[in-house]
Amino acid sequence: MAQLKVGYPAALPAELVQLLPAEAELIPIPSNPQDEIVIDFWIPPPAATLGQKIWPHLRGVKVAQSMMAGTEWLTDLVGPSVTVCNAQGAHSISTAEWTLAAILATLKYLPLYRDLQHKSEWCSRAKGSAVYAAIHNDQRPQFPPFMQEELHDKHVLIVGYGDIGKTIERMLTPFGVEITRVARTARALSSTSPEVHPVAALDSLLPSAEIIILILPHTPESHGLIGARQLALMPQGALLVNSARGPIVQTDALVAALNAGHIRAAVDVTDPEPLPPDHPLWKCPNLLITPHVAGSTPQFSPRATKIAADQVRRLLKGEPLINIVQQAIN
Numbered sequence: 001m002a003q004l005k006v007g008y009p010a011a012l013p014a015e016l017v018q019l020l021p022a023e024a025e026l027i028p029i030p031s032n033p034q035d036e037i038v039i040d041f042w043i044p045p046p047a048a049t050l051g052q053k054i055w056p057h058l059r060g061v062k063v064a065q066s067m068m069a070g071t072e073w074l075t076d077l078v079g080p081s082v083t084v085c086n087a088q089g090a091h092s093i094s095t096a097e098w099t100l101a102a103i104l105a106t107l108k109y110l111p112l113y114r115d116l117q118h119k120s121e122w123c124s125r126a127k128g129s130a131v132y133a134a135i136h137n138d139q140r141p142q143f144p145p146f147m148q149e150e151l152h153d154k155h156v157l158i159v160g161y162g163d164i165g166k167t168i169e170r171m172l173t174p175f176g177v178e179i180t181r182v183a184r185t186a187r188a189l190s191s192t193s194p195e196v197h198p199v200a201a202l203d204s205l206l207p208s209a210e211i212i213i214l215i216l217p218h219t220p221e222s223h224g225l226i227g228a229r230q231l232a233l234m235p236q237g238a239l240l241v242n243s244a245r246g247p248i249v250q251t252d253a254l255v256a257a258l259n260a261g262h263i264r265a266a267v268d269v270t271d272p273e274p275l276p277p278d279h280p281l282w283k284c285p286n287l288l289i290t291p292h293v294a295g296s297t298p299q300f301s302p303r304a305t306k307i308a309a310d311q312v313r314r315l316l317k318g319e320p321l322i323n324i325v326q327q328a329i330n
């Protein structure tokens, strides 16, 4: 049998290339190939724009193994005759940690205190208390005034119960929260796994959720899943956390709900991306934005390369691939 030809990004550092099985023929693919390159297994660069430049020069590709969890651009690019696999798990720890950090930062009012730090202003209790009273629409007298909130005892709704959703649950559990899970398909409570509600039940679950975490793929079904009706169903002061993909939330509706002071939000992803400097989302109150960084840590590339290396080993041993998001139609 001919040797398996594996194409990898030429920019991959040497210590990561060493993780790929030496039994395969390893072929570095430059970011601007001039000639045709024949390979069986392609590890594209993480950036879609680079992958799109490389693809027209490739021949013979049977499997495209993404280094990322999301593969939307890759399936579009390679078409139905190539099997596409994702790197499920490579981003789970980093993205789950970002989600926890965003929740705690919001409940501990860190963006407010950081803004005050830049003004050399020592916040009085009244300032934190005013933020609390406004977002919760709670004008009752406070004794003493509050300066932040607790995660403990909060009701958290996790929408998307895959690898990252489960990692978020594992990290949230020690905080003593009540967790409700939503996925595409319902799962009944069993001795090994918790109850998972179907996405069709989302509207009925929103009114009791104090924190709503979106961690599902962007697909035609999830596009615009959170619109004006869903935002209105969230209780006053609820925190919407989007660590998934921007277009799952209808941006205009989010801007309106934030400007009305109904909810607060922490988003790593927006629609559009990048967010233009004059976009109204930048100026919304009670909103924390990070520029699609949740999955990006130094630990990511070694993890993603090991996933690709394991897939190559599977092919060499004649074992089935895992993490298939598109099976080739021949």
Ligand SMILES: NC(=O)c1ccc[n+]([C@@H]2O[C@H](COP(=O)([O-])OP(=O)(O)OC[C@H]3O[C@@H](n4cnc5c(N)ncnc54)[C@H](OP(=O)(O)O)[C@@H]3O)[C@@H](O)[C@H]2O)c1
Pocket: 069, 070, 088, 089, 091, 095, 159, 160, 161, 162, 163, 164, 165, 182, 183, 184, 185, 186, 199, 215, 216, 217, 218, 219, 221, 222, 243, 244, 245, 268, 269, 292, 293, 294, 295, 296
């Ligand atoms: N911000 C970042 O930097 C970053 C980093 C990594 C990943 N992400 C995003 O996070 C997403 C999830 O990653 P993952 O590794 O956890 O994926 P995963 O393991 O494939 O799990 C996806 C989960 O979403 C559920 N789901 C799919 N479509 C749905 C829908 N229409 N409504 C409700 N639930 C739906 C699935 O339901 P079933 O279990 O019923 O199939 C599954 O539970 C990725 O697709 C990516 O978009 C973002």
